[in-house]
Amino acid sequence: MVPLTADDLEKLDQSDRLRSVRDQFELSPDVVYLDGNSLGPLPKATPARLEKAIRQEWGKDLINSWNKHNWVSLPLTIGAKLAKLVGAGPDEVACCDSVSVNLYKVLSAALELRPDRMTILTEESNFPTDTYIIQGLMRQLGNHHTLRFCDPTSLEHPGSSHQLDDSVAVVLLSHVNYVSGRLLDMAAVTSNAYRAGALTIWDTAHSAGALPVDLGASGADFAVGCGYKYLNGGPGAPGWVYVARQHQAGAQQPLSGWFGHAAPFDFERNFRPAEGIRNQLCGTPPILSMIALEVGVDLACQVPMKHVRDKSNALIRVFLQLTDERLASHGFSVASPRDPSICGSQVCLRHSNGYPIMQALVAHKVIGDFRSPDILRFGFCPLYTCFVDVWRAVEVLCDVMVNKEWDQPEFHKKKAVT
Template sequence: MTERLSTRAAELDAADPLAHFADAFVRSEGVVSYLDGNSLGRPLRVTRTGLADFVDGAWGERLIRAWDEQWMEAPTELGDRIGRVLLGAAAGQTVVGDSTSVMLYKLASAALAAQPGRDEIVACADDFPTDRFVVEGLAAERGHTVRWLSVDPRTGVRLEQVRAALGERTALVLLSHIAYRSAWVADMPAITAAAHEAGALVLWDLSHSVGALDLALDAAEADLAVGCTYKYLNGGPGAPAFGYVAARLQERLRQPIQGWMGAADPFAMGERYEPATGIRRFISGTPPILGMVPMRDMLDLLESAGIAAVRAKSVALTGFAIEVHDELLAAYGVELASPRDAALRGGHVILDHPDFRAVTARLWERGVIPDFRPPHGLRVGLSPLSTSFAEVLTGLRAVADLLGEVPAAR
């Protein structure tokens, strides 16, 4: 069986039109299988040079002059590029800056303030903690009620659930596009349309989507979206997030964290805050210019590959992981907790087994790096441009080996 899988992995790698992109990434000799690319992407080799050039050039040589020459426009220029290459968003709707948590708070708070007379928020009880904590905090701050959606952790939020929770008091729906536990892909166009019918706004968390799925925010008539850039965009630990605000809403929404960089004329040092026009008003403090350098390198790669091809590779990788599960891991009692239907599956696969907490710790010792998610999920995160099919098999074969030593794993 393992011989057949080895042959299968080799054939898939040989036929992969994106295989050559893997050479662009930094590799560690101590890591034989990196299965956590949806949590922190590998750095690019070119980023070494790019960071040095930034220190010696724009920062070291141009110094404060670089603000006028290039840095002031970086949040919106890079935002437009993310929108064009990855989000299906026209220019002027995406901005880079702040962390995911702060950007979620800013856009959610602005949306709630723009919905007078409505005092309910719809959110998923199984979404990533940041999303839930932001919702909890805003509800307490404003005296709003949260209508929590309970979902099967092996699937995700469905249209019927959202529709049943909507009403004339719904101000905002805040959901992850892809469930971080199961990789379930929510029906963005249909859920957005249902919320609009009820008079609500929708804020989508794209952290597990951007760079892995072919998104179409404008076509879906999305209102608001936030996403991180250290997963599939390989921006590095703490890389800034991005926010999307549909053009039709920008004049209606008020920035809740009024900082000088979002003002109409930052260097006027005015007595009162006057917001900038357009998406720039959603900037607060000084943009994280240094954190944008690695992200630009990955955008070059993604644009070269094409997001449609990246998505096709992602589907193939996760499909192969499921194939390995069926042939190698199911016999050890491992259960698949992600959708088999590729249209409903994002860029990772969740496998469940009661011993996976201990197994994950031992995998790390062997240079196999997946992620563990309580209560007993092993998350196989597959970044398409840096991951081979052989690497997937190497990692999952190590899982099988350890499960064969279950008493030791425990």
């Protein structure tokens, strides 16, 4: 293969059909931001929108804004927009709570729908909160359930997994694994689970907004997603929850707060669930955070996910080629799939000095992150990442290695957030 040059990457930027989208983000030209899979950057439109929400809606219109500015419907109006990004009906998604809380709600509901089955099937390499939520719920339900770990890729093959026996109530998996970046075939896993009588819950924190997700066509039963990563909703932005239409009447989530009541402002004594996806809501929505998230969702809705996916594959191909050409000799190995069809929008490199190397990179404004014990994670979010960013990241990484810059004491100090 002919080695890549900076010129090649500039040409790729010139023909990039998403090029102008980067201008909609507040990103300094001297920063290479490869951490949108942890926290998306600030859309330029967000501060003005928040300023209006604060000064006019909250400041002037006060409590009238719940009606006048439709604050009360934001969880569902944003949910309907999100639905377009994930192949769901507008009445199947609500924007609310964190990924963790939404997982708790849908897992509780799913287990209630399968009372005769006592196994929850998941993967050991889950983002930890997913397993913690399962464990907490199992404890709350009296420890009658069994938590079983499996290799999730085995569930992609019909009949090949002995894991899907008739004790399995729920299969809970990440669509894209947060460390390895492995993208599962959602449709295949879901249909194998369905044939085995199990329900599926998909954690799409690392896929929704980064690549085409089709919950409806895949037949997914439940899903949850994140607002602060690929949807650029801001730190701690609310997440979202999907409940397939056919489960909405039967699936009761346990956090029966007043926003999920059929008539919240009738102030009835007893809980009566709202019909449809609204019964996933619990308490008063965080309006300012939702308004910020809506800006990010609107931005993501402007571009076809197919274009996003094509560009992310191209960015990853270029990064992998440069890694092979220039980084392999420094002890890096690729820990994410090389086949773009089974990889999310990130590349993970393994190195025994991964932590200080990443700190040295960040000091040079090439921002990725580190996942214990030895993974350097680089997110390639096509809405704002340019091909020349990839070139620059590899250049800086080479310099950091050649000059052994990473070995300065300050880069070894562990920070609270890595």
